[in-house]
Amino acid sequence: MLADLKRAGLKLTPQRIAIVREIADDLSHPTAQALFERLRVAFPTMSFATVYNTLDALAGCGLTGSLNLGGAVRFDPNTEPHHHAVCDACGMVVDVDVDVAIDAAAPATLSASGFRVLREERIYRGLCDRCTS
Amino acid sequence: MLADLKRAGLKLTPQRIAIVREIADDLSHPTAQALFERLRVAFPTMSFATVYNTLDALAGCGLTGSLNLGGAVRFDPNTEPHHHAVCDACGMVVDVDVDVAIDAAAPATLSASGFRVLREERIYRGLCDRCTS
DNA sequence: CTCCATGCAAAGCGTTTGCAAAAGG
DNA sequence: CCTTTTGCAAACGCTTTGCATGGAG
Numbered sequence: 119m120l121a122d123l124k125r126a127g128l129k130l131t132p133q134r135i136a137i138v139r140e141i142a143d144d145l146s147h148p149t150a151q152a153l154f155e156r157l158r159v160a161f162p163t164m165s166f167a168t169v170y171n172t173l174d175a176l177a178g179c180g181l182t183g184s185l186n187l188g189g190a191v192r193f194d195p196n197t198e199p200h201h202h203a204v205c206d207a208c209g210m211v212v213d214v215d216v217d218v219a220i221d222a223a224a225p226a227t228l229s230a231s232g233f234r235v236l237r238e239e240r241i242y243r244g245l246c247d248r249c250t251s
Numbered sequence: 252m253l254a255d256l257k258r259a260g261l262k263l264t265p266q267r268i269a270i271v272r273e274i275a276d277d278l279s280h281p282t283a284q285a286l287f288e289r290l291r292v293a294f295p296t297m298s299f300a301t302v303y304n305t306l307d308a309l310a311g312c313g314l315t316g317s318l319n320l321g322g323a324v325r326f327d328p329n330t331e332p333h334h335h336a337v338c339d340a341c342g343m344v345v346d347v348d349v350d351v352a353i354d355a356a357a358p359a360t361l362s363a364s365g366f367r368v369l370r371e372e373r374i375y376r377g378l379c380d381r382c383t384s
Numbered sequence: 385c386t387c388c389a390t391g392c393a394a395a396g397c398g399t400t401t402g403c404a405a406a407a408g409g
Numbered sequence: 410c411c412t413t414t415t416g417c418a419a420a421c422g423c424t425t426t427g428c429a430t431g432g433a434g
Contacts, residue, residue, distance in 0.1 A: 129407085129408050129414065133414085150398080163416070164415090165417065166398095167417080186319065187319070201358075212361075215360060225334075227348060233336050233378070233380060234378045237377065239376065240372065240373050241373075245367045245369070247366060262387095264432075284422095298392065299392095300390075303425075304390085305389095
């Protein structure tokens with residue numbers, strides 16, 4: 119992922135390296151705020167703007183995605199096509215692999231109207247395992 | 252819709268009546284800002300807070316829904332289950348009726364994880380008829 | 385007459401911007 | 410070196426809040 123950054127012509131600053139390492143294996147879909155607080159430990163002088171700046175750069179290279187569920191934007195290191203499930207109770211967000219048996223073409227009525235669907239975003243809302251009880 | 256408001260124990264103020272009339276037949280999914288500007292013509296003294304207040308009250312009674320696509324929240328008078336299509340170019344939002352032939356159960360992997368899906372929200376992103384050319 | 389609702393303004397939250405100083409390639 | 414990136418702080422857009430006044434029931 120760092121190599122990709124370099125390939126895209128972006129400079130490998132210590133801050134960027136730290137941010138990339140922080141989100142690379144993070145499945146919790148953190149907000150910029152959350153990342154900032156974690157990074158603040160190792161980089162006490164790091165700016166909020168740098169976090170946003172870097173996340174935008176990563177997204178611009180297609181190395182991360184972002185997720186808007188209301189409230190703060192969340193960042194997602196998973197660049198494979200996938201959907202999300204959000205727990206109404208605890209707010210937890212989990213990735214949902216695209217299931218070929220379930221995913222289908224766009225609704226006929228929409229295609230008929232001349233709308234060209236390029237992406238489809240699904241949010242499953244409900245209660246997660248732990249909050250169901 | 253005004254009767255429903257009354258039934259819910261909310262007072263029928265001139266502002267609320269005006270807001271209800273304004274959104275009742277509006278398929279454009281307006282933001283609070285947009286509504287405020289339209290209402291300002293007839294109610295020059297109307298407050299922003301009143302618009303939010305009323306929209307929250309309506310949503311609380313299940314008389315309207317809201318839609319978060321990034322940027323300002325949009326309000327939706329359509330309370331039937333439906334999805335949305337958003338044009339990447341012009342930002343237009345249209346309702347998409349739920350197509351029984353396309354809609355399906357939640358992914359098996361999600362159900363298997365113990366997540367109980369209560370609602371499903373889909374956003375079709377792409378280009379509308381007019382922006383396709 | 386009693387609350388609820390309004391209007392106003394200020395605060396809140398998440399995000400973006402402008403600019404001088406610092407540092408990567 | 411030259412250009413990008415950083416850090417800071419201020420500005421921004423959207424939404425919520427507190428409080429005194431005003432109007433519905």
